[in-house]
Structure formats: C-alpha cells, structure tokens
Amino acid sequence: MRDVAIVGVGCTEFGELWDRSFRELFVEAGISAIEDANIQGGEIDALYVGNMSGGRFIEQEHLGALIADYAGLASLNIPSTRVEAACASGGLALRQGIVAVASGYHDIVIAGGAEKMTDVDVQITTDALAAAADREWEGVMGATFPGLYAMIARLHMHKYATTQEQLACVAVKNHHNGTMNPKAQFQNEISIETVLNSIMVADPLHIYDCSPITDGASAVVIAPAEIARKYTDTPIYVKASAQASGTLALHDRLDITTLDATVAAASRAYRMAKVTPGDIDFAEVHDCFTIAEICAIEDLGFVRKGEGGPASLSGMTAIGGKIPINPSGGLKACGHPVGATGVKQAVEVALQLRGEAGRRQIDGAEIGLTHNVGGSGGTAVVHIFSREK
Amino acid sequence: MRDVAIVGVGCTEFGELWDRSFRELFVEAGISAIEDANIQGGEIDALYVGNMSGGRFIEQEHLGALIADYAGLASLNIPSTRVEAACASGGLALRQGIVAVASGYHDIVIAGGAEKMTDVDVQITTDALAAAADREWEGVMGATFPGLYAMIARLHMHKYATTQEQLACVAVKNHHNGTMNPKAQFQNEISIETVLNSIMVADPLHIYDCSPITDGASAVVIAPAEIARKYTDTPIYVKASAQASGTLALHDRLDITTLDATVAAASRAYRMAKVTPGDIDFAEVHDCFTIAEICAIEDLGFVRKGEGGPASLSGMTAIGGKIPINPSGGLKACGHPVGATGVKQAVEVALQLRGEAGRRQIDGAEIGLTHNVGGSGGTAVVHIFSREK
Structure with missing residues (x-):
C-alpha cells in the first residue's frame, strides 16, 4: 500500500447558483484543482465523483461518465466512478480515490464532489434528502x-x-x-x-x-507521496x-x-x-x-x-x-x-x-x-x- | 498491488419479485456468497454495493449503509460503499472491491449489486433508465x-x-x-x-x-489470492x-x-x-x-x-x-x-x-x-x- 498525498485543490463558490449546471460546477472545481497541481488533463488516470441524488435533483445518473465527458476526458477513456453515501458521498469519493492510488491501480486521480440542489422545488429537495434515512x-x-x-x-x-x-x-x-x-x-x-x-x-x-440547501463542487488531485513534490512544493500527506x-x-x-x-x-x-x-x-x-x-x-x-x-x-x-x-x-x-x-x-x-x-x-x-x-x-x-x- | 481472487458467489433468482424488497434481495445474495465461501459475517472487512437508481425506484439512497445495516453488520461498523454507473454499477462495485483488496486496505470484501425495478410504474422505470443517457x-x-x-x-x-x-x-x-x-x-x-x-x-x-425489467441481486466474496485456498478449493483468480x-x-x-x-x-x-x-x-x-x-x-x-x-x-x-x-x-x-x-x-x-x-x-x-x-x-x-x- 503506497503513501498518498493531495497535490492540488479546487472549489467553486457555494450558494444558490441558478445560472450554472451540475456538470459546469464539477468541471470548474476540477480545473481549479488541476491548475493548482500544475498538471495537464492527459495526466489524469481516473476520476471519482461524489454525488448523493443526481437522479432526483437533476434527473441524471451515470455521473462519472458525464463528468469525464464534459471535462473533455472522454477521448482518453479514463475510468470515472460515482460513489454515493448520502451527505458523505464526497468523503467516500475522496476515500476511493486514495485507495485507488494506494493500490497502484492509478497514479494521478481526481476525487471530487458536486451537488446541484436548487433546480427543483424545495419539497422535492427535502424528500430527496430524506432518502438518506x-x-x-x-x-x-x-x-x-x-x-x-x-x-x-x-x-x-x-x-x-x-x-x-x-x-x-x-x-x-x-x-x-x-x-x-x-x-x-x-x-x-x-x-x-x-x-x-x-x-x-x-x-x-x-x-x-x-x-x-446549496449548489457547489470541490475537487482534489491525489498522487503517490513519493512523486508529490513533482507537482507542488506543499504536498499534503494523507x-x-x-x-x-x-x-x-x-x-x-x-x-x-x-x-x-x-x-x-x-x-x-x-x-x-x-x-x-x-x-x-x-x-x-x-x-x-x-x-x-x-x-x-x-x-x-x-x-x-x-x-x-x-x-x-x-x-x-x-x-x-x-x-x-x-x-x-x-x-x-x-x-x-x-x-x-x-x-x-x-x-x-x-x-x-x-x-x-x-x-x-x-x-x-x-x-x-x-x-x-x-x-x-x-x-x-x-x-x-x-x-x- | 496484491493479486485477488473470488472465493464465493451468490445470486437470487431474477424476475418480477413483487414480494421481496431491495434490501432482502441484496442480503439474500450476500448470504449465499458468504455461505459459498464458508466465511462468517464477522470476517467481512468491507462492502461494495452496485445500484443505479434506488433514488427513483425505491426512494432510497445511502444504499451502502442500508445494506450493512440490514445484513446485521452495522454493529461491526464495516465500511460500505455504493457505486453507480448506470447499468455498469455492478461491474464498478466489483472493480472497487477488487481495488480495495489489491490495495491492502481490506482483506475480505463483499461486492454485490441489486436493483428493484418493478415497484414503480413502467413509465417511471423508463424515465429513470433514461437518466443513464x-x-x-x-x-x-x-x-x-x-x-x-x-x-x-x-x-x-x-x-x-x-x-x-x-x-x-x-x-x-x-x-x-x-x-x-x-x-x-x-x-x-x-x-x-x-x-x-x-x-x-x-x-x-x-x-x-x-x-x-427485472428485480434481482448478486454478490461475490473477494479475497487476497495468497489466502484464497483457505476459503475454497476452487478460487477464481482476477x-x-x-x-x-x-x-x-x-x-x-x-x-x-x-x-x-x-x-x-x-x-x-x-x-x-x-x-x-x-x-x-x-x-x-x-x-x-x-x-x-x-x-x-x-x-x-x-x-x-x-x-x-x-x-x-x-x-x-x-x-x-x-x-x-x-x-x-x-x-x-x-x-x-x-x-x-x-x-x-x-x-x-x-x-x-x-x-x-x-x-x-x-x-x-x-x-x-x-x-x-x-x-x-x-x-x-x-x-x-x-x-x-
């Protein structure tokens, strides 16, 4: 099991972002993170996407592929995986990304999370959130x-x-x-x-x-600890x-x-x-x-x-x-x-x-x-x- | 990265199973798999749950925790993670389970998948499935x-x-x-x-x-290859x-x-x-x-x-x-x-x-x-x- 570090981070503003879609938010956070890590899209080996309820909030599942596609990474055919555990979906995406790098299956992984909660009536939002119970x-x-x-x-x-x-x-x-x-x-x-x-x-x-109730996205770039200083002077070790x-x-x-x-x-x-x-x-x-x-x-x-x-x-x-x-x-x-x-x-x-x-x-x-x-x-x-x- | 093997398998019947719920189906498949592998529940280190659209089909997200709970594993607090990639959700759960064992994070992992599709009107089913596009x-x-x-x-x-x-x-x-x-x-x-x-x-x-359109569940038990013969005479190597x-x-x-x-x-x-x-x-x-x-x-x-x-x-x-x-x-x-x-x-x-x-x-x-x-x-x-x- 390899040691792992975070070498880049990104985050959108959080709020009621009615003029931006789920995919736009995730990709904005992802681009911030890869710019922060000074990497190119082509260096990314895998994506992990944390999301609770795209099916209810935006009538969209299959969010891993959606994000790989909208980020322009479909032509590289990189693996992209959505994980869900209600409000812990982001934490789990982070963890799966860490496990993937620790395993040696992948070197550079983006783990991110996003939710677009304000496109539906608040009663639908409340009911969708209740699906975590x-x-x-x-x-x-x-x-x-x-x-x-x-x-x-x-x-x-x-x-x-x-x-x-x-x-x-x-x-x-x-x-x-x-x-x-x-x-x-x-x-x-x-x-x-x-x-x-x-x-x-x-x-x-x-x-x-x-x-x-909030719209927003965030992302980190995960790399093996032994090469982390190639990307940043301040790697943060997991x-x-x-x-x-x-x-x-x-x-x-x-x-x-x-x-x-x-x-x-x-x-x-x-x-x-x-x-x-x-x-x-x-x-x-x-x-x-x-x-x-x-x-x-x-x-x-x-x-x-x-x-x-x-x-x-x-x-x-x-x-x-x-x-x-x-x-x-x-x-x-x-x-x-x-x-x-x-x-x-x-x-x-x-x-x-x-x-x-x-x-x-x-x-x-x-x-x-x-x-x-x-x-x-x-x-x-x-x-x-x-x-x- | 460790080699990995499948040491147990289980599957429910597939069909329109109106008298059985999502959680019952998953746990039935899981129990078949752990019986096949001759392991006890207490030996399980982690669960991966593949599911596309519990949010739409049964108004339930947070399916990893749901299954750990209904399987009686909540008292062991084992990690349980749902992964989703539309109709590839099961394949991804399997893959995450393999990566988790290969990484050394976990030894014995259950990777399973389930869907309960017949509890809603077929028009809702069709629309939920369209969320994969x-x-x-x-x-x-x-x-x-x-x-x-x-x-x-x-x-x-x-x-x-x-x-x-x-x-x-x-x-x-x-x-x-x-x-x-x-x-x-x-x-x-x-x-x-x-x-x-x-x-x-x-x-x-x-x-x-x-x-x-089908209800059903299936599960496998994944273990490090080097100890696979402890559980079965016929490990299947990944x-x-x-x-x-x-x-x-x-x-x-x-x-x-x-x-x-x-x-x-x-x-x-x-x-x-x-x-x-x-x-x-x-x-x-x-x-x-x-x-x-x-x-x-x-x-x-x-x-x-x-x-x-x-x-x-x-x-x-x-x-x-x-x-x-x-x-x-x-x-x-x-x-x-x-x-x-x-x-x-x-x-x-x-x-x-x-x-x-x-x-x-x-x-x-x-x-x-x-x-x-x-x-x-x-x-x-x-x-x-x-x-x-």
Missing part, C-alpha cells in the same frame, strides 16, 4: 432530517443539560468563520439571538441551527482514511446522541495515523445541524461525552481556541451541497496546512482532520492529513 | 434506451448489411441458454419468428430484441480489472456502432492479463439489446468489426461454439436488474470456471471474460478471470 422505517413515518436531528438534540439536552444557547453558539462561530471565506454561501455575522429568534424548523432546532457504517435508522441505536460510525471511523483513523485526538490541530466536522457539531467533537474525542455544548460556548472551538472546528464556516455557513461537502472539507484542511487560508488561517496548523457523515450516522468518513510526510 | 442532450429530446440502441442497430445494418434475423438469433441463443439457468427470468425457448413477429419497440428493435469512459451522448461519437469505452477497457484488460481475445474461452457480455451483443463481440475483438451479425447466426457464440457468449442467458433471458448485472456476470464466470454451471456448463473453460456497459457506452468495465493463478 431509512425510507421503510423513518421516511414513511414522515421523518425528515431536521426532525431526526431534533430528536438527537432533545436527548442530548435531557442527558447532558445542553442548552439552546450552546447549540446556537455553534452557528454563530461558523457564520463568523464564513465571513472570512470568500467561497462561503453565508458571509454574514449572526448572534445567539439571531438563532433563537429565528423560525423553529423542528423543535429545538431553529432555521439557523440548520445547514442550508495519514489516514477510515470509513464506518452504523444503523441507518435512529431507533436501532442504543444511544442516539453518539454516532457509532463516527466513533469507529475516528478510532481507525487515529490508529492508522498513529495519533491521538490531542494531536489534531483543527478539524472540519459535519455540522449539518448545530447539534451534529456538538456530537461530532465528542465522538471524535476532542471533548468528553456531554461536554460538547459547554466547550462550544467557551470558545474552545473558535479559530484561536484549543481545537478550532470548521474554519471554513462548516456546512452551516460555507453551505452544504451534499455530494461536495466531504471533498470541500479536505480542500479547507489542505489550504490551512499550506498556510493559504487567508484571514481564517489557523497559526501553526500541522495536522488536520475531516469528518463527513451520511444521513444521521449510517456512514462516517474520517481523514487525517499532515504537512509532514 | 445525457439528460440535457438526449433525455430532453425524448430519447429512451431502445431508441438510442435502435439508432446503433440502424447504422450497423447500413454499414455492415446486418439483418434483423442476425439480431434475432442473439435473442434466440440467449433464451436457449436461459432454459438451462434456474435463476433466469425467462426459461423458455423462442425462435427467430418469435422475435420478428413481436411488437416493435424502436424500429428495428422488437420487444424480443430488448432485455427486460487476472484483469479494467474500466473506461466514453462520451455519454451518442452524437459525440465518430462511429456509434463502436463503443470506444469497450474497446479501451478490453485493450487494458487484455494487456493486464497478458492474453489476447483468442485466449478467452467464453464471455458474459452486455446484451441489453441484441445489437449490443453484436457490437460487443466485435469491440472485444472476438470477431472483426461488422462480422458480429453473421458470426452470431453461424452458431459461433452458442455453447459448444468457438466462443460461447452469455451462457447464463445474458441480460436478455437471465434478466437485467441494472445494478446487479455486472456482478451476476462474474458469478456466472466463476460457476463456469469451477465446473458448476450445470446443464449450461462450457467444457474445459479456463479463462472467462465479463463485459458490463453503462448507458450507451458512457462506461464499460471488463474483467478477466482464470482458474489458474
């Missing part, structure tokens, strides 16, 4: 994702005295980080009052506790790539405030990278809802179970805090084009480790972690990246 | 897959004097093979007249030129796994009677396995329409371009002929649950190479090939398997 047991009962995460939040509040203010401060921090990210969907400051006074979506989650499954439906879990898949993926990743949570300088985690970030920092081992709320309120997870979380603005402020998110997290970590994150730069960042979740925890993917080989 | 350029013009392949057939007839009888004899042979496959959707003999007198779907393709993309839309091709992706994937596979088309004893090819099998045996190099029609009529591709094609009955008679087909082809090749194919056994089969196509050739996957390491 267990349709036969949750969907048919009318469960939507805000509803499922609201149940997680309620139990977290009951067990650990987590407050609505603690939830809200996650959104406040991520919006603040978003003001320093020119690609973010939301670049405006909010206050705890903004969150608490906003409309209720699924009690106790207000609309500002929820990540938005120290761990770990994935785990949990039950699809919440009712099958012993404790819905813990995502077993996150715990398992993180444990494997720390073992693979030979690090502990204390070695991680910062992380991009899956804050599809504010409660999700609180659970994530617990399940990833940054704080003890139940302490995610107070830790968030204390400023520990802000840029400049002990463990900055979601410097990009996270899903909440940067936006959440579901197939793109897992790759965007890696783009952000690479930019931070290269020292190219602009106003949101974390000083002295050496090791970063990404955490991408599908559904309410049916899938979790954790990657650990380092400046050092 | 280029929606913005073909779908919006009303192009369906019978229509696209009818254009390929028309040009093949024009350029090479291919006849409707030659097309029909592909269906006749595959139905005959299907009579010897207890899992096949159609197990009845037909004649050339049956085909020519059947209703026209898209001129010149009659309904008997078309593969059916000599090549190759994938290629072509343009999604037909209008972008120089010659629509050739699937460039098939030519490229086959060329890579032959090089990887160090064999020529003449070394292949038999093949399972992607006969979604009768013309597709004729193009496939040309593009795979079994006959010269334009000679696929006469070769088929001559009996060369029948069991007992020079190069038996689709002993399982192919997509035409065995059925075509789109996500399952690519894996079912590997199941059939393994059974043949193990000498366990019953009445349809090909004598002395040593090397077999599978050929799985997405859409009208946007994706092609070619695998070569051997009894010998």
Whole structure:
C-alpha cells in the first residue's frame, strides 16, 4: 500500500447558483484543482465523483461518465466512478480515490464532489434528502432530517443539560468563520439571538441551527507521496482514511446522541495515523445541524461525552481556541451541497496546512482532520492529513 | 498491488419479485456468497454495493449503509460503499472491491449489486433508465434506451448489411441458454419468428430484441489470492480489472456502432492479463439489446468489426461454439436488474470456471471474460478471470 498525498485543490463558490449546471460546477472545481497541481488533463488516470441524488435533483445518473465527458476526458477513456453515501458521498469519493492510488491501480486521480440542489422545488429537495434515512422505517413515518436531528438534540439536552444557547453558539462561530471565506454561501455575522429568534424548523432546532440547501463542487488531485513534490512544493500527506457504517435508522441505536460510525471511523483513523485526538490541530466536522457539531467533537474525542455544548460556548472551538472546528464556516455557513461537502472539507484542511487560508488561517496548523457523515450516522468518513510526510 | 481472487458467489433468482424488497434481495445474495465461501459475517472487512437508481425506484439512497445495516453488520461498523454507473454499477462495485483488496486496505470484501425495478410504474422505470443517457442532450429530446440502441442497430445494418434475423438469433441463443439457468427470468425457448413477429419497440428493435425489467441481486466474496485456498478449493483468480469512459451522448461519437469505452477497457484488460481475445474461452457480455451483443463481440475483438451479425447466426457464440457468449442467458433471458448485472456476470464466470454451471456448463473453460456497459457506452468495465493463478 503506497503513501498518498493531495497535490492540488479546487472549489467553486457555494450558494444558490441558478445560472450554472451540475456538470459546469464539477468541471470548474476540477480545473481549479488541476491548475493548482500544475498538471495537464492527459495526466489524469481516473476520476471519482461524489454525488448523493443526481437522479432526483437533476434527473441524471451515470455521473462519472458525464463528468469525464464534459471535462473533455472522454477521448482518453479514463475510468470515472460515482460513489454515493448520502451527505458523505464526497468523503467516500475522496476515500476511493486514495485507495485507488494506494493500490497502484492509478497514479494521478481526481476525487471530487458536486451537488446541484436548487433546480427543483424545495419539497422535492427535502424528500430527496430524506432518502438518506431509512425510507421503510423513518421516511414513511414522515421523518425528515431536521426532525431526526431534533430528536438527537432533545436527548442530548435531557442527558447532558445542553442548552439552546450552546447549540446556537455553534452557528454563530461558523457564520463568523464564513465571513472570512470568500467561497462561503453565508458571509454574514449572526448572534445567539439571531438563532433563537429565528423560525423553529423542528423543535429545538431553529432555521439557523440548520445547514442550508446549496449548489457547489470541490475537487482534489491525489498522487503517490513519493512523486508529490513533482507537482507542488506543499504536498499534503494523507495519514489516514477510515470509513464506518452504523444503523441507518435512529431507533436501532442504543444511544442516539453518539454516532457509532463516527466513533469507529475516528478510532481507525487515529490508529492508522498513529495519533491521538490531542494531536489534531483543527478539524472540519459535519455540522449539518448545530447539534451534529456538538456530537461530532465528542465522538471524535476532542471533548468528553456531554461536554460538547459547554466547550462550544467557551470558545474552545473558535479559530484561536484549543481545537478550532470548521474554519471554513462548516456546512452551516460555507453551505452544504451534499455530494461536495466531504471533498470541500479536505480542500479547507489542505489550504490551512499550506498556510493559504487567508484571514481564517489557523497559526501553526500541522495536522488536520475531516469528518463527513451520511444521513444521521449510517456512514462516517474520517481523514487525517499532515504537512509532514 | 496484491493479486485477488473470488472465493464465493451468490445470486437470487431474477424476475418480477413483487414480494421481496431491495434490501432482502441484496442480503439474500450476500448470504449465499458468504455461505459459498464458508466465511462468517464477522470476517467481512468491507462492502461494495452496485445500484443505479434506488433514488427513483425505491426512494432510497445511502444504499451502502442500508445494506450493512440490514445484513446485521452495522454493529461491526464495516465500511460500505455504493457505486453507480448506470447499468455498469455492478461491474464498478466489483472493480472497487477488487481495488480495495489489491490495495491492502481490506482483506475480505463483499461486492454485490441489486436493483428493484418493478415497484414503480413502467413509465417511471423508463424515465429513470433514461437518466443513464445525457439528460440535457438526449433525455430532453425524448430519447429512451431502445431508441438510442435502435439508432446503433440502424447504422450497423447500413454499414455492415446486418439483418434483423442476425439480431434475432442473439435473442434466440440467449433464451436457449436461459432454459438451462434456474435463476433466469425467462426459461423458455423462442425462435427467430418469435422475435420478428413481436411488437416493435424502436424500429428495428422488437420487444424480443430488448432485455427486460427485472428485480434481482448478486454478490461475490473477494479475497487476497495468497489466502484464497483457505476459503475454497476452487478460487477464481482476477487476472484483469479494467474500466473506461466514453462520451455519454451518442452524437459525440465518430462511429456509434463502436463503443470506444469497450474497446479501451478490453485493450487494458487484455494487456493486464497478458492474453489476447483468442485466449478467452467464453464471455458474459452486455446484451441489453441484441445489437449490443453484436457490437460487443466485435469491440472485444472476438470477431472483426461488422462480422458480429453473421458470426452470431453461424452458431459461433452458442455453447459448444468457438466462443460461447452469455451462457447464463445474458441480460436478455437471465434478466437485467441494472445494478446487479455486472456482478451476476462474474458469478456466472466463476460457476463456469469451477465446473458448476450445470446443464449450461462450457467444457474445459479456463479463462472467462465479463463485459458490463453503462448507458450507451458512457462506461464499460471488463474483467478477466482464470482458474489458474
């Protein structure tokens, strides 16, 4: 198994991009990434495309071939593979790309993700997203994702005295980080009052506790570590790539405030990278809802179970805090084009480790972690990246 | 890169299985495969799930986690990944599983495919399948897959004097093979007249030129070659796994009677396995329409371009002929649950190479090939398997 590095990154702006199509977005991100890596299209050996629901959002499947074609790579007949795991589709595309390079099957791989969510009515979007949950047991009962995460939040509040203010401060921090990210969907400051006074979506989650519906794409160029410096002076080394499954439906879990898949993926990743949570300088985690970030920092081992709320309120997870979380603005402020998110997290970590994150730069960042979740925890993917080989 | 072998295979019956759900079908195939390999669930390191359009057919995405969960593997938190490339989804799941074991990331991997196509109205099915073509350029013009392949057939007839009888004899042979496959959707003999007198779907393709709409699932157990004999006395070695993309839309091709992706994937596979088309004893090819099998045996190099029609009529591709094609009955008679087909082809090749194919056994089969196509050739996957390491 070969060591692997990221040698180029690209990302579109995130937002309601009504004038651009799915294929345009993906190819824009891909071109940014290959320009960043100083490679030509002809050097690409394979493509991995993360996407959740092209079938519902744009009535298009077969997205790997679509992207190879629109990128002008069809004449090279390169393999192009779509992978899907709901909102973890991007993280899985990244992981498959890493495995493909590690295996020796391919040398230069583009792993990207994209989602075009705003071409359909929002009710279709909500229903399509609900297909990440267990349709036969949750969907048919009318469960939507805000509803499922609201149940997680309620139990977290009951067990650990987590407050609505603690939830809200996650959104406040991520919006603040978003003001320093020119690609973010939301670049405006909010206050705890903004969150608490906003409309209720699924009690106790207000609309500002929820990540938005977003169009966008992101991509990375993956290469064997031993040749990474041929492409860039600042390769970012993949120290761990770990994935785990949990039950699809919440009712099958012993404790819905813990995502077993996150715990398992993180444990494997720390073992693979030979690090502990204390070695991680910062992380991009899956804050599809504010409660999700609180659970994530617990399940990833940054704080003890139940302490995610107070830790968030204390400023520990802000840029400049002990463990900055979601410097990009996270899903909440940067936006959440579901197939793109897992790759965007890696783009952000690479930019931070290269020292190219602009106003949101974390000083002295050496090791970063990404955490991408599908559904309410049916899938979790954790990657650990380092400046050092 | 490690050598890889198939150590277990499983397949459900194929047909209109209204009393069984997607998850039941996949798990049935998976259990058959792990029983065949004499392994326990706890030995499985990862799952790959091929599926084209769960979002449209059963309103369910996140199919990797769904299957891990329903198979009772959620408590082990094993990684489970869905891959999609339209009708090549199964072939890609197989390939990702092979790459995962070859890389050393995983040891024992289940790669399977499933599709549940009969739970929705046939118009929804047809529209969902059309999402394998280029929606913005073909779908919006009303192009369906019978229509696209009818254009390929028309040009093949024009350029090479291919006849409707030659097309029909592909269906006749595959139905005959299907009579010897207890899992096949159609197990009845037909004649050339049956085909020519059947209703026209898209001129010149009659309904008997078309593969059916099918429910079904299939799975294989993949292991490193060096430990394969721990699980079975008859491991089937993977000599090549190759994938290629072509343009999604037909209008972008120089010659629509050739699937460039098939030519490229086959060329890579032959090089990887160090064999020529003449070394292949038999093949399972992607006969979604009768013309597709004729193009496939040309593009795979079994006959010269334009000679696929006469070769088929001559009996060369029948069991007992020079190069038996689709002993399982192919997509035409065995059925075509789109996500399952690519894996079912590997199941059939393994059974043949193990000498366990019953009445349809090909004598002395040593090397077999599978050929799985997405859409009208946007994706092609070619695998070569051997009894010998």
